Amino acid sequence: MKKLLTTALLALTAALTAGAQSRTEVYTFPSEVLGAEKSCTVYLPDGYDRSQESYPVLYLLHGASGCHTDWTQKGDLRRIADEAIAAGMARPMIVVMPDASGEGPKRTGRHMGYFDVPGWDYERFFFEEFMPAVEKRYRIASDKAHRAVAGLSMGGGGTAVYALRHPELFGSACSMSGLLDMFPGRRSYDNAFQQSVADNSPVALLRGMTAEQLDGVRSVRWWVDCGDDDFLWKCNVDFYTLMRERDIPLQYRMRDGGHTWRYWQTVLPDALTFVSNGFGK
Template sequence: MLKYLLLLFAFPLAAQSGYVNDNLSVTSRILGGERHYAVYLPPDYEASARSYPVLYLLHGGGDDHSGWVQFGEVARIADEAIRSGKATPMVIIMPDANTGHRGYFNRVGGNFRYEDFFFEELMPEVETRYRIRREKRYRAVAGLSMGGGGTFIYALHRPDLFSSACPLSASIRLLDREEMAARLRQAGDTVFTDQQLADYHEKYSALELVRNGDPEQIGSVRWYIDCGDDDFLYEGNSLMHILMREREIAHEYRVRDGGHTWTYWRESLPEVLDFVSQAFHQH
């Protein structure tokens, strides 16, 4: 009898916990192999037949798809946010951008096309495999550091796909073309023409995209920008805030005490979940 009572009391607690799997993969024709990703499914996923909004959560340089699971404690934080009503139940997809070549962008020579993989293969795969709503309103993207840079670029390239974008401590570099060329060579891209470099700079500089883009299209995405006051990337994030103000692009801008650390990003995540949920809800 005692065993059954313990199970009875334990079940509601278990039912309030989401499910995480960081050992999933998708076969990529574009990248030529298997690509890993992690998923968080909300507590009521298995008990329902409904479809859910989705957050694509991007890791930083040096981590992989398990970063937000292991260091970001995404399961605990999402469970608590959903349980408290701060966030609506959602699926969270965490892709790997650290295998082979590191980064979320296509490479300048076109020999590694991660951005194409993300939009043409990963998104269709997971949005078919899981019960995910596919309208812009129910899709968001967020990420830290390198993933914050990816968040900016993905939402600026495809504002038609994302209702919200939340770059955290985003890697926004103030690079002219020569500086970008030096960084590309350092990363292994050694052969490209001047025109390829010019096109690449125009396409993958978040500041240039905001400076030269259509404010109405950029503003169709809800923006939440967060960077610590001791973060070495503060300058680029501050300039993005100023530029968006100048171009009258609505956005939220947060500066809190902290640096480029998991402690900072774990504190950011509940606010991100709250922010993206505001678009997922009906008001």
């Protein structure tokens, strides 16, 4: 009987998903802060084009050597979001996937990352230009309760730092396989990027916070996930340990898997459910 119910549920979800009219589009605009054009990919849920409703928003960050299309092309975001929404596991939401790619054929050169580096103030761009532009263009319920941030690897580190520095803006933060401290071992990335990672370590940032700052961090719903075979496992455990020592509630998951898209595809449905449970609370 349990097997029959599971099969029926999967069939119903597939049928509902097949009729979903969600879509993704690319939005490009000029940045005065960066002196360049930047693009993002935006997921719009079924019903967006037929209503005037405002939707909660998830800012979903890619990893190093990636770009704004990674979550749709490699992470299968549209299918996973459609299925989660159709099954009632996630609320209809707008998912905004920004671009923090670097220059060069592997996107790991100059200007990679979510932090400010000399001559490229990406973090200032994100908060002063990018978020306001996106939330003006789309029908987004632009308050803390309806705004979340999540990301993988480099984007997991960006997620943690953005929510630690701006807890007044995000209701939930989800780091997946996050780069939550300095690189373990040598890396061949651009030196400015590597320095920015060291200068913006979530572990170091959390360790140096005042009691008042920690109160703000407690207003964010935190969820951290990392595979047991991931090369970033230790910094994730360190971050979890420090959060517990600072009396900051968080959900922590360590699952079977490594630093792969296959792993992140299995994590994404839970992340969508987690942020959905926080929207409006």
